[in-house]
Amino acid sequence: MNKKGFLVLALIVSFLVPAGTLFAAGQAEAESGAPESLSVLVYITGVMAGSPPYTALAEGAQEFASGHDAVTVKIYEAGFNQAEWEEQLTSLVATGEYDLVLGSNPSLPEICERVGAKFPDQKFIITDAFSEGNGQIRTYLYNQYEQSLFLGYLAGLVTTSSMEHANDALKIGFIAAQEYPLLNKHMVPGFLEGARMVNPAIELDFRIVGNWFDANKAADLATSMRSAGVDVFAAIAGGAAQGLFKVAQEEGAYIVFHNTNEYKAAPGRVVGCGSMEQKKLVKEILADVMEGKVTYGEASIVGVQEGYIGFFYDDPAYTQNLPADIREDFESFMDKIASGEIEYSLPSL
Structure with a gap:
């Protein structure tokens, strides 16, 4: 449907x-x-x-x-x-x-x-x-499926790029505090679908913290995922996401973030932030x-067309952290979402 x-x-x-x-x-x-x-x-x-x-x-x-x-x-x-x-x-x-x-x-x-x-x-x-x-x-x-779709597309552009911390594994990661229907049916699938619009061979490593506050557990998961080849992460983990920010800074990885401006949480590593x-x-x-x-x-x-889901373009970190060709490709994709040109199936909950 x-x-x-x-x-x-x-x-x-x-x-x-x-x-x-x-x-x-x-x-x-x-x-x-x-x-x-x-x-x-x-x-x-x-x-x-x-x-x-x-x-x-x-x-x-x-x-x-x-x-x-x-x-x-x-x-x-x-x-x-x-x-x-x-x-x-x-x-x-x-x-x-x-x-x-x-x-x-x-x-x-x-x-x-x-x-x-x-x-x-x-x-x-x-x-x-x-x-x-x-x-x-x-x-x-x-419409978190839609937000995950465009953040996944950006993650796909980064993981297939020649940026400093990107590798050849074609793996992206998603760390969540806990599982629930909206996450499992909209956000995680949307993130992977968006990435595979860049390259169908991209794989997703999905891990669960177990709560919304254990930053040490999130850091352990991120380290393990990084060792397995993940070079771009998303997270819906509340305060536990601080562990991911730390690992990205210390070990070299990139992050796209849902809902809020978190460019300063890991300078040089957070490459895109969606807005809600x-x-x-x-x-x-x-x-x-x-x-x-x-x-x-x-x-x-x-969602995007109604003006309640968007992206933080105006933070200088967005321009500083991403090469011009990736930004151009991503912004073109966002324009197509806003115009309804990008077609996708929204799963029922």
Whole structure:
């Protein structure tokens, strides 16, 4: 099934209209009109330190509230013990203090379904997740397959190049904190597909840390992968990615990074960084909530064409770290993604 077909079957109406009308008026909100006030619980499934997407989630909500007197925001960091997340959220929702729970995690919809069953008036909005059909939950999934595709393409250009730390093994690597459907079905396959658009013989070495904070374990994995011929890495590992940065600096390897600008984390080694416009999306979501324009029970997928996935071209490190011919090839590929010229199949979750 191609990308368009997947979205039609998923009934993601908002993806099929221009970005300016992405968040269509919702029946559930329209029946009662726009709220006069809004109390938002930003539920962080982890901690903000070392997690730019969570930081952007919180900052987006706080910045929106600072411009709207009728909006209040509470930030709650749930920590790394996932077994406690549902109990914590249940206790918070049980207070009745919050009109809206705002979160960002692919596993959060399932938790919110169970919590919401106990509190049928509670509303949940979750970014970086996909779930539809529950009238209490609205989700917005970043097209991480697409981001992985173009970062994989860049990794393919680097591993097949004559850059100092590239070798002849045609191996790229992906280090993840843990496995989950979005990672396994969109990000890892997209990364490999993008690389194989450069050379079909490229292979992927995929390793798991086991948590989001063990930088020493990530460093051990990176060292092993480097010895096996990997010369370009991607990572979705939270604070554990610091171990990869260290190995890349000391042993010589390159890194492409999802979602945030990490060029300074390993100077000369991070050759490309994708962007995820979390803060922008959060502000637009809350504006739509205040205007009564949210349809709960629906889901959207947002990517390059909608302006929520991109790439950090403007950092001087991008120009300094990559030869001109690689940059030219990569930027041409990005233009083709933005125009819809690059065709790919978006797997279901």
